[in-house]
Amino acid sequence: MKEEKRPTKARKLIVREESEPSWEYGYNPRSRPVDLLMDSAVVVLDKQGGPTSHDVVASFKRLVKLERAGHTGTLVI
């Protein structure tokens, strides 16, 4: 991968008021339960030529048994 020419903005965390999270509810995004993860996830699909993005979304939904799914980008050529 080549280094991008436009620098990505470096961000600094500013604390306004310290606050402790409760662990009685919510999860760390990396370890959230599988059912929650699958209902709010990004899947980078390697779409081979052939089926359209629309077809791919449809078969993905069927496979994962999802009500809602959508693609964010097709290869525009």
Added chain:
Amino acid sequence: MLTGSATNVMSYMHNFKKEYVGVGELHAAVSESRLRRTMKELVGRIYQRPPVRSAVSRRLRTREVFYFDLLEMKDRRFLFRAGTESGTYARKLINDVGLLLGTGAHMVELRRTVDGPFKEEDAHSMWDVAASLELYKRNGDDSLLRKVFLPVEMAISAYASVYIKDSAVASVCHGANLAIGGVSSFEEPIAEGEDVAIKTLKGELIAMGKAVKASSAMGKDKTGIAATTARVVMDRHLYPKMWR
């Protein structure tokens, strides 16, 4: 691909920078050095009119090409890598190479290798998706599943985060705007009107919002709205209601 409530952040992912690797074909033989020079001319801000068959309005617009490199050349075919602003048509870029050379050129193959925070290595086939589900179903092994299904937070990592207290989470989940008193910390800089990711202290995405206060004001203001809530992602029952 976004699943379930993550589909709500879709409009925040359209302006990502892209990288493509593809094959172009010249309509007459050209030396490698000449091709390389011509490609370099197309780096920077360029004019593009979207192609006839495209989803957007066909008026002339400018797009930035960050890099456009020749990887390999054989006879009239060449392998290229291009890093571009979102909405740049690679096919047009190759046509332009042909125009500048005076030979004509067209694109033969194209593959997107980077889309914002996602790289080719993050991509999985439909078989991987099926295998990850099967592995999990059969023996509870979620290792592949967690590689295939990435947390929605990854998709919006380019946006500045505002971390809010647990007591404010449920109200934002219900669509309320974020009051300044609910803010625990935030990333600097944030401009007034900028899109921000409103997150819990654990880093979970609650909603995408629009900053009403710039980061300079967010640190010291005592009253007012810090950000308006635009698209809620988190399940409204995950955190308890704490308002009366």
